[in-house]
Amino acid sequence: xxxxxxxxxxxYIYLALFFVPLLGVSRYAFFECDEYANHRDNHYNMTAxxxxxxxxxxxxxxxxxxxxxxxxxxxxxxxxxLLGYYSxxxxxxxxESALNKKLLGxxxxxxxxAAYKIWKKGGxxxxxxxxxxxxxxxxxxxxALGGYKxxxxxxxxxxxxxxxxxxxxxxxxxxxxxEENWEEISRDEEAARLLNRSIQGLYPPGSTFKVLIMSxxxxxxxxxxxxSFNCEGKDLxxxxxxxxxxxxxxxxxxxALGYSCNVAFGRMGLRMQMEGIRKWMxxxxxxxxxxxxxxxxxxxxxxVDTSSAPAETAIGQGDTLVxxxxxxxxxxxxxxxxxxxxxxLLREQLSGSDAVWRYEPEKAQRVIxxxxxxxxxxxxxxxxxxxxxxxxxxxxxxVAGKTGSAENPHGKVHAWFIGYAPAEDPKVAVSVILENAGxxxxxxxxxxxxxxxxxxxxxxxxxxxx
Amino acid sequence: xxxxxxxGAVLMGIVTVILAYGGWALSFIVPSGRDVWLPLEYAGLIxxxxxIAWGALALCYRNGNxxxxxxxxFIITVAWLETYRLGFSTEDFSQGPRQAVFIAAGLALxxxxxxxxxxxxxxxxxxxxxxxxxxxxxxxxxxxxxxxNGATLWVDIxxxxxxxxxxxxxxLVFFLASYLRQFxxxxxxxxxxxxxxxxxRAFIMLGLGMAAAEILLVVQRDLGMALLLFGIFVSLFYxxxxxxxxxxxxxxxxxxxxxxxxxxxxxxxxxxxxxxDPFVAFDxxxxxxxxxxxxxxxxxxxxxxxxLGGAAYIPAxxxxxxxxxxxxxxxxxxxxxxxxxxxxxxxxCFGISLRVKDEFGSILAAGLVYMxxxxxxxxxxxxxxxxxxxxVALPFVSAGGTSMLSCFAVLAxxxxxxxxxxxxxxxxxxxxxxxxxxxxxxxxxxxxx
Ligand SMILES: [Zn+2]
Numbered sequence: 075x076x077x078x079x080x081x082x083x084x085x086y087i088y089l090a091l092f093f094v095p096l097l098g099v100s101r102y103a104f105f106e107c108d109e110y111a112n113h114r115d116n117h118y119n120m121t122a123x124x125x126x127x128x129x130x131x132x133x134x135x136x137x138x139x140x141x142x143x144x145x146x147x148x149x150x151x152x153x154x155x156l157l158g159y160y161s162x163x164x165x166x167x168x169x170e171s172a173l174n175k176k177l178l179g180x181x182x183x184x185x186x187x188a189a190y191k192i193w194k195k196g197g198x199x200x201x202x203x204x205x206x207x208x209x210x211x212x213x214x215x216x217x218a219l220g221g222y223k224x225x226x227x228x229x230x231x232x233x234x235x236x237x238x239x240x241x242x243x244x245x246x247x248x249x250x251x252x253e254e255n256w257e258e259i260s261r262d263e264e265a266a267r268l269l270n271r272s273i274q275g276l277y278p279p280g281s282t283f284k285v286l287i288m289s290x291x292x293x294x295x296x297x298x299x300x301x302s303f304n305c306e307g308k309d310l311x312x313x314x315x316x317x318x319x320x321x322x323x324x325x326x327x328x329x330a331l332g333y334s335c336n337v338a339f340g341r342m343g344l345r346m347q348m349e350g351i352r353k354w355m356x357x358x359x360x361x362x363x364x365x366x367x368x369x370x371x372x373x374x375x376x377x378v379d380t381s382s383a384p385a386e387t388a389i390g391q392g393d394t395l396v397x398x399x400x401x402x403x404x405x406x407x408x409x410x411x412x413x414x415x416x417x418x419l420l421r422e423q424l425s426g427s428d429a430v431w432r433y434e435p436e437k438a439q440r441v442i443x444x445x446x447x448x449x450x451x452x453x454x455x456x457x458x459x460x461x462x463x464x465x466x467x468x469x470x471x472x473v474a475g476k477t478g479s480a481e482n483p484h485g486k487v488h489a490w491f492i493g494y495a496p497a498e499d500p501k502v503a504v505s506v507i508l509e510n511a512g513x514x515x516x517x518x519x520x521x522x523x524x525x526x527x528x529x530x531x532x533x534x535x536x537x538x539x540x
Numbered sequence: 541x542x543x544x545x546x547x548g549a550v551l552m553g554i555v556t557v558i559l560a561y562g563g564w565a566l567s568f569i570v571p572s573g574r575d576v577w578l579p580l581e582y583a584g585l586i587x588x589x590x591x592i593a594w595g596a597l598a599l600c601y602r603n604g605n606x607x608x609x610x611x612x613x614f615i616i617t618v619a620w621l622e623t624y625r626l627g628f629s630t631e632d633f634s635q636g637p638r639q640a641v642f643i644a645a646g647l648a649l650x651x652x653x654x655x656x657x658x659x660x661x662x663x664x665x666x667x668x669x670x671x672x673x674x675x676x677x678x679x680x681x682x683x684x685x686x687x688x689n690g691a692t693l694w695v696d697i698x699x700x701x702x703x704x705x706x707x708x709x710x711x712l713v714f715f716l717a718s719y720l721r722q723f724x725x726x727x728x729x730x731x732x733x734x735x736x737x738x739x740x741r742a743f744i745m746l747g748l749g750m751a752a753a754e755i756l757l758v759v760q761r762d763l764g765m766a767l768l769l770f771g772i773f774v775s776l777f778y779x780x781x782x783x784x785x786x787x788x789x790x791x792x793x794x795x796x797x798x799x800x801x802x803x804x805x806x807x808x809x810x811x812x813x814x815x816x817d818p819f820v821a822f823d824x825x826x827x828x829x830x831x832x833x834x835x836x837x838x839x840x841x842x843x844x845x846x847x848l849g850g851a852a853y854i855p856a857x858x859x860x861x862x863x864x865x866x867x868x869x870x871x872x873x874x875x876x877x878x879x880x881x882x883x884x885x886x887x888x889c890f891g892i893s894l895r896v897k898d899e900f901g902s903i904l905a906a907g908l909v910y911m912x913x914x915x916x917x918x919x920x921x922x923x924x925x926x927x928x929x930x931x932v933a934l935p936f937v938s939a940g941g942t943s944m945l946s947c948f949a950v951l952a953x954x955x956x957x958x959x960x961x962x963x964x965x966x967x968x969x970x971x972x973x974x975x976x977x978x979x980x981x982x983x984x985x986x987x988x989x
Contacts, residue, residue: 098924102836110837117850
């Protein structure tokens with residue numbers, strides 16, 4: 075009977091149509107998963123309890139983790155500019171933003187085999203990221219900034235791992251407080267609380283730049299170790315007046331660095347010329363995009379080529395802009411006897427308990443010879459022992475360093491200090507800037523001292539010493 | 541393939557295990573301060589009533605299809621677990637228990653209809669009454685109903701709101717099946733012939749009835765139900781008459797109608813634009829479908845796991861989007877299992893229509909299954925954004941008493957049609973009486989017209 079035949083045919087069509095919703099599900103769960111699973115408005119990424127990965131410090135202590143569908147930051151303000159925030163309303167910032175895809179976990183890939191492997195592993199749980207940062211040191215570095223606007227970068231000399239990246243002023247990243255205080259946090263451009271000054275803040279380097287100039291001059295033979303300069307307190311280079319803090323008289327190269335003699339370094343800069351300065355900035359890898367430090371800014375190399383520019387640039391003024399991390403890296407090169415190790419912030423990515431990615435150290439690059447590095451190191455040690463950086467002295471520890479007071483259009487000079495300790499067996503390199511605080515020797519050096527002291531107390535350095 | 545009590549028992553066993561395991565799993569995600577064992581108790585209620593209903597049928601009607609109820613219970617169980625769990629997120633803690641009671645009531649109704657409705661063939665005699673009743677119900681909804689989301693679909697009776705179309709759709713299937721069977725000869729004739737008056741009358745009556753129902757639904761802004769009715773009409777009309785020209789006319793007219801609806805009604809335009817790109821109106825009318833897409837994107841192969849998805853962010857999730865919530869938490873595999881359950885269930889139901897010897901029974905059964913299947917498809921295709929969202933409940937899955945009871949009533953009717961037609965000792969007494977009246981009717985139909 076043909077009625078039944080037609081009923082049967084329609085039945086097949088109806089039943090076949092039930093496969094279409096499965097295609098509809100697969101379209102979003104599989105083919106377009108990438109787009110929607112990591113969409114910023116996707117509720118799952120914001121609320122699914124315990125599914126966003128954690129950010130851990132170098133001892134696997136959590137710095138950011140999910141607890142009862144809220145993001146918890148045990149360090150609070152101390153690490154907020156570094157870690158960023160994670161908000162249902164305002165999205166992510168800092169490492170939370172840079173590492174977002176890894177923390178969210180893998181969307182289901184289109185390759186069925188890869189999809190099957192993810193399924194076997196337990197689905198879309200986000201990966202954990204292990205940083206090189208030490209929570210305790212991060213906290214102490216932030217406290218050491220002591221209410222100033224500024225930043226500190228602490229780097230392990232041996233392997234380039236960043237132990238702390240502190241920045242102030244900060245904010246409380248807990249979601250509720252963030253949303254309550256959002257206006258204050260985001261709108262205040264003067265405070266720029268969301269900026270991680272230690273890697274994103276760009277400042278004139280001031281006299282800390284002299285470490286680079288001295289290294290470059292020695293390498294290129296523009297200055298010899300036993301050369302001395304005559305300082306009369308000031309010097310006129312074309313139309314630019316080089317001012318010294320005092321009349322230094324006859325100074326050796328070591329003393330020129332130790333007392334931060336602008337006249338001596340202005341002359342050295344003129345010998346190098348701008349091309350030489352830029353060459354050495356590149357040699358110290360200041361134009362490195364720093365792929366393992368997410369969000370890090372590149373230094374701004376000087377572009378002005380007037381005849382007085384080399385003198386101005388050599389004493390860290392002019393249009394050069396660097397971040398505290400760049401300066402810590404220079405200190406680390408000297409500490410490493412001329413070898414540059416790449417600074418990095420990410421150590422591994424854990425999926426469950428398996429490391430799916432691990433930082434692979436690149437071979438250290440020689441920047442300056444061992445001999446010249448030793449000369450600069452000696453001068454830096456002299457700076458702390460007898461020169462401008464005496465406030466960085468730690469009893470019983472040989473500290474090497476260089477102060478800086480960077481003139482800027484915003485008011486008082488920025489206080490700078492870069493250095494490393496202990497000088498005989500360098501373990502930690504540090505760089506501190508306090509915006510508009512005043513002289514580097516007076517303001518930044520004591521902060522750097524506190525940070526180095528705390529760093530040398532870390533178990534890995536303490537046990538290494540014994 | 542004939543189902544047996546044994547295959548049904550195995551399926552019932554599987555459903556019982558899923559219920560027990562699911563109820564136990566729910567106890568882990570019960571919010572603190574709430575009774576941990578409550579889900580398991582209600583799972584027990586569902587399992588108990590399902591076994592009673594299935595067991596009674598298996599004992600009394602040995603020749604019935606004993607797979608239909610377990611397959612239905614499989615769909616219901618998965619949906620109930622998800623509905624219960626979504627209540628935790630929306631803080632509607634009575635949602636799961638309430639739905640369990642509806643399921644138990646539905647099973648009771650199923651049993652009652654199977655036992656009490658001895659002869660479904662009497663339905664054929666009341667076709668015009670059904671049509672008028674259906675139109676009256678829809679008109680009264682328009683006059684006394686509550687407006688929700690710009691559509692007048694709900695009636696409030698004693699504090700309980702229910703959707704009358706859940707019942708009018710069944711009445712309309714009764715009407716269609718009876719009418720098409722009675723006038724099938726004339727409907728198959730050419731429109732223009734020497735005997736043109738008779739087919740003319742049959743077409744006018746059918747056309748007026750369906751057009752009136754469609755227009756009422758469109759005026760009430762119930763697009764989903766209009767689409768459902770259109771699908772049932774087209775399917776049944778084609779199956780009975782094989783008139784492709786009339787179908788083309790119906791499609792043509794409804795396309796023109798749909799175009800004018802789209803031009804006239806802002807809410808239709810809104811649905812279409814939300815279908816094309818919901819993210820344009822993320823903060824407005826597109827929010828629901830956007831959240832559904834996110835839920836689906838989170839599904840993966842095996843889902844997030846019960847209680848770990850975010851489907852509660854979909855507004856009115858347990859009314860229309862339960863399937864999405866199931867897909868999110870049980871993954872592509874879970875959604876596939878549910879769809880497989882539906883395919884098997886509707887295949888068994890279509891089997892009834894194909895097996896039944898009585899022509900009215902066959903057409904009526906086909907109409908009822910087209911209705912359930914097409915309604916399921918409208919919902920499923922809408923929530924997965926294959927079609928625009930029209931807000932139709934998913935049979936046996938969406939939360940709500942009206943839908944659950946009416947779907948069980950339909951299922952019972954199908955079951956009754958199945959057993960009424962198979963002469964076996966157990967039902968012989970009833971069969972004889974029915975059979976006689978059936979033959980009478982058939983003779984009457986042959987001679988009288
Ligand atoms: Zn001087």
